[in-house]
Amino acid sequence: MTIMASKLIKRFGEKSAVAGVDITVGEGEFFVLVGPSGCGKTTTLRMIAGLESIDEGRLEINSRPVNDVRPRDRDIAMVFQDYAIFPHLGVYDNIAYGLRSRRTPGAEIRRRVGEAAATFRIEHLLRRKPRQLSGGERQRVALARALVRDAQAYLYDEPLSNLDAQLRHQAREDILQLHRRQRKPTVYVTHDQSEALSMGDRMAVMRAGRIEQVGTPRELYEAPASRFVAFFIGTPSINLIEAELSRDDEGIVITAPAFTFRLPERLTARLTGPVEGPVTVGLRPEDLHTPRQAKFAVGEHNTLQAAVELIEPTTAGSTVYATVAGPDGRLDLTASFAGRLPDRYVGQEVPLAADLDRLHLFDPVSETSLLRRDPS
Numbered sequence: 001m002t003i004m005a006s007k008l009i010k011r012f013g014e015k016s017a018v019a020g021v022d023i024t025v026g027e028g029e030f031f032v033l034v035g036p037s038g039c040g041k042t043t044t045l046r047m048i049a050g051l052e053s054i055d056e057g058r059l060e061i062n063s064r065p066v067n068d069v070r071p072r073d074r075d076i077a078m079v080f081q082d083y084a085i086f087p088h089l090g091v092y093d094n095i096a097y098g099l100r101s102r103r104t105p106g107a108e109i110r111r112r113v114g115e116a117a118a119t120f121r122i123e124h125l126l127r128r129k130p131r132q133l134s135g136g137e138r139q140r141v142a143l144a145r146a147l148v149r150d151a152q153a154y155l156y157d158e159p160l161s162n163l164d165a166q167l168r169h170q171a172r173e174d175i176l177q178l179h180r181r182q183r184k185p186t187v188y189v190t191h192d193q194s195e196a197l198s199m200g201d202r203m204a205v206m207r208a209g210r211i212e213q214v215g216t217p218r219e220l221y222e223a224p225a226s227r228f229v230a231f232f233i234g235t236p237s238i239n240l241i242e243a244e245l246s247r248d249d250e251g252i253v254i255t256a257p258a259f260t261f262r263l264p265e266r267l268t269a270r271l272t273g274p275v276e277g278p279v280t281v282g283l284r285p286e287d288l289h290t291p292r293q294a295k296f297a298v299g300e301h302n303t304l305q306a307a308v309e310l311i312e313p314t315t316a317g318s319t320v321y322a323t324v325a326g327p328d329g330r331l332d333l334t335a336s337f338a339g340r341l342p343d344r345y346v347g348q349e350v351p352l353a354a355d356l357d358r359l360h361l362f363d364p365v366s367e368t369s370l371l372r373r374d375p376s
């Protein structure tokens, strides 16, 4: 069982909500679609489910074109962003609905509803009406309702947005466990990049109706194809700094008001664009270290001085917000340290060593990466 969408287009009036999307979800694959509000995630899912007509493009399920196949004949289970539970039916009947409409025997309906309710911890709510539920409870009913029967494919549209942190964590595990049991192709939509990174076998970042990059979470994190993807993925967000590339006798130099770095040879070899001119430098917070903690040679070529403004303790260490004064105003930098930085550093200048092998470079105009993918 596979899902293959090719050049999907959906227009609402003049505007293309989905403007040529390609998605392939393999046998048993958990595929996550992530992107900002309004980028076309729900519309894409609804086209796959058959709830929205496809203006252009081709949709195949198991190599069979299904553009014109009715939703119920696609045998896809979908969890909706806005729950879509029936207000006049009780929780039990809501969950049982899909089984009844498929003429499932009564004993099996009772068994399956019980199982689904147990999975999402809503056994105690089976006799209530939806209006007697909290948002988070309604969300879990919607999950149970969609997942109570075995489908050929699963679509989730931000199913966890109304759950508190702990329930969300639990529900993520429940969804993944269900997936491991059934191994059916799944498309999971979220705007939460950390959910995408932790759940997806592969993921796609969507922007304004198009897919900006597809790959494993690790590929998108380590080799973002654009400034947008780099900024969207990772918390705290990547530092983006306008700089200038130039060449001297020893190689390539990156100059910004805050620093002068020397581009390591490994990156020079991967450079695709011109080696001179403006560039946007991307530096992830966890690639800035105190010189003492750095696991690489520290020198003038990879160090900058920044004033610490705020230190935030995290489970792993500290997030440090710092600034560098420059001619055109100040540059804000975020650094994630593995260790605790004591509060007495607030207001002080500290050296920050950048792990330059992990630097990202983007074209300031096209915003695409200037680095070829690392073969290693």
Ligand SMILES: Nc1ncnc2c1ncn2[C@@H]1O[C@H](COP(=O)(O)OP(=O)(O)OP(=O)(O)O)[C@@H](O)[C@H]1O
Pocket: 012, 017, 035, 036, 037, 038, 039, 040, 041, 042, 043, 044, 081, 191
């Ligand atoms: N039925 C509709 N009629 C007109 N415009 C629509 C319709 N449905 C969606 N849109 C528009 O299409 C675009 C994509 O909407 P969509 O719901 O797919 O976004 P989304 O990525 O799911 O966003 P969110 O994260 O907020 O749920 C938006 O600009 C939205 O306003």
Ligand SMILES: [Mg+2]
Pocket: 041, 042, 043, 081, 157
């Ligand atoms: Mg949506």
